[in-house]
Amino acid sequence: MSVQFLADGLIAGATIGLGAIGVTLTYSILGFANFAQGEFISWGCYLAWGLAAAIAALLPSSADAIGALSVGWNVVAASLAAMVIIGVMAVALDAILFRPLRSRGASISAVIASFGVSMALRALLEAVVPSRQAYLSTELQIAIPLMKGLRVTPDQIMLLAVALILVCVLTLVITRTDIGRSMRAVSENPALARLAGIDVAHVIRVTWFVGGALACAAGVMLGLLVQIRPSMGAELLLPLFAASILGGVGSVPGALVGGLIIGLVEAATVQWWGAQWRAAVAFFIVIAVLLLRPTGLFGRSP
Amino acid sequence: MNASPLVSVEDLVSGYEPGAPVVNGVSMHVGHGELVAVLGPNGAGKSTLVKTVAGLVPIGAGRILCGGEDLRDIPVHERVRKGIAYVPQTDNVFATLTVADNLRISAQPLAAARRAAAIAAVCDIFPELRRQWAFPAGRLSGGQRQMLAMARALVVTPRVLLLDEPSAGLSPKAAGELFRKLSEIRGSAVGILLVEQNVRAALSIADRAYVLVEGRNAREGAAAALAADPQVGALYLGGQATAPAGGGTRH
Numbered sequence: 001m002s003v004q005f006l007a008d009g010l011i012a013g014a015t016i017g018l019g020a021i022g023v024t025l026t027y028s029i030l031g032f033a034n035f036a037q038g039e040f041i042s043w044g045c046y047l048a049w050g051l052a053a054a055i056a057a058l059l060p061s062s063a064d065a066i067g068a069l070s071v072g073w074n075v076v077a078a079s080l081a082a083m084v085i086i087g088v089m090a091v092a093l094d095a096i097l098f099r100p101l102r103s104r105g106a107s108i109s110a111v112i113a114s115f116g117v118s119m120a121l122r123a124l125l126e127a128v129v130p131s132r133q134a135y136l137s138t139e140l141q142i143a144i145p146l147m148k149g150l151r152v153t154p155d156q157i158m159l160l161a162v163a164l165i166l167v168c169v170l171t172l173v174i175t176r177t178d179i180g181r182s183m184r185a186v187s188e189n190p191a192l193a194r195l196a197g198i199d200v201a202h203v204i205r206v207t208w209f210v211g212g213a214l215a216c217a218a219g220v221m222l223g224l225l226v227q228i229r230p231s232m233g234a235e236l237l238l239p240l241f242a243a244s245i246l247g248g249v250g251s252v253p254g255a256l257v258g259g260l261i262i263g264l265v266e267a268a269t270v271q272w273w274g275a276q277w278r279a280a281v282a283f284f285i286v287i288a289v290l291l292l293r294p295t296g297l298f299g300r301s302p
Numbered sequence: 303m304n305a306s307p308l309v310s311v312e313d314l315v316s317g318y319e320p321g322a323p324v325v326n327g328v329s330m331h332v333g334h335g336e337l338v339a340v341l342g343p344n345g346a347g348k349s350t351l352v353k354t355v356a357g358l359v360p361i362g363a364g365r366i367l368c369g370g371e372d373l374r375d376i377p378v379h380e381r382v383r384k385g386i387a388y389v390p391q392t393d394n395v396f397a398t399l400t401v402a403d404n405l406r407i408s409a410q411p412l413a414a415a416r417r418a419a420a421i422a423a424v425c426d427i428f429p430e431l432r433r434q435w436a437f438p439a440g441r442l443s444g445g446q447r448q449m450l451a452m453a454r455a456l457v458v459t460p461r462v463l464l465l466d467e468p469s470a471g472l473s474p475k476a477a478g479e480l481f482r483k484l485s486e487i488r489g490s491a492v493g494i495l496l497v498e499q500n501v502r503a504a505l506s507i508a509d510r511a512y513v514l515v516e517g518r519n520a521r522e523g524a525a526a527a528l529a530a531d532p533q534v535g536a537l538y539l540g541g542q543a544t545a546p547a548g549g550g551t552r553h
Contacts (some may be wrong), residue, residue, distance in 0.1 A: 182407065191393075192393060199456065
């Protein structure tokens, strides 16, 4: 029996987990499911791809591969810049659209609006990006055998490490810093948070920024593994929600663990039953979690 | 009136819906180190009054001054930094967070170097909190929650502490402990505005009191004098005493 699905599942799961963090933070702090999160992934990937090409054009040596990896410093720099830009884009989107809806107490309107934003962002992306195939990396990598039947590429190891580092840093921020405690306070009781002297509007801006930036990071990770296309984020939307529900809404480590589980189960399903069942896995997991353990693995009881 | 009240409310009109005021022309003040009780029957506007001072209910007309500054356009979180601390009647702690994190969150408006000392100071007032330090606040008893809620509010050393029926739902023993703590806090420079249904207990620890009826000042004066006033009792019986036109009978 091949155990290659473990590596494939963990890598895909780390990508899902990073994207799910934005979903889980937005849901727990703002109280609505943001269906535009998938588009932040697509936009982030294309933005990093465009910026990396621009940096390489200006500094050709920056495109030289870093060690055993398939990408150069241009991709690293472009990814960091894209994370900031997508974070700002998410904050702007909230200021223009979601905050006015929140101020009217129209939470269901915000959900519907996020659908609209999702479609608009995807249509805009399809209109502006070239129709030819796009890749963040075209370098051929030799997979390293870790054990019998299990091989991983240096890029895959790097992606998994980056995901773990990002989640550890974010978990420390949320549990040990002022802004993290403020986010947890606003998540539980926004009115009481105001009475504790917390600027809730600032906390919401930070939440959107972090969610957008991590979605961008997930987009870059996905772009290093597969061909870039405008629908890549939307296709990941259901696994994102499944991961955040499985991990427990509001839990950052839970989103990553949920993502890893979804990724592993999807990869195992593809290996044993065929790719046609892959899309159904997230559905089954969401339904099972909602029926058996609505708070998820790490969620809190209401 | 005290020469320099910490907070003064002048002809305040406020409510939840435009054109339907709950507080309808109330004036009052709290001075340094004073414990002032706000009494009245259900629906008198007591809670709405303190919520308006805290910034949770919009001001329709009149003024709320803190240290001479008009609070009308000051949002809730900035009022905390200006020294207005409000403890709601319910949902007054972050139940899923530990006692420690509840206090750390409330200490955030302070400079980082002052926080540990401020938290230690409130734990000296409420030593029970040290024993519950690492437990989620949701596991505390009703009395312990009220203590934590007051500690959260006091950690920033407010000018005025607004308490909305803190003894509601507590056992007589827990309520007695709470009023004993309030007497201790009164010894500091903090002014306390206490909304309370337990009239006897409130008047026993208050310096002064205001009685509201139908959103208006009905009576005010020294707590001891009001405690001896037979008409105050009548007000709570739904009685004959009504809010006089022009702002009430003031003593």
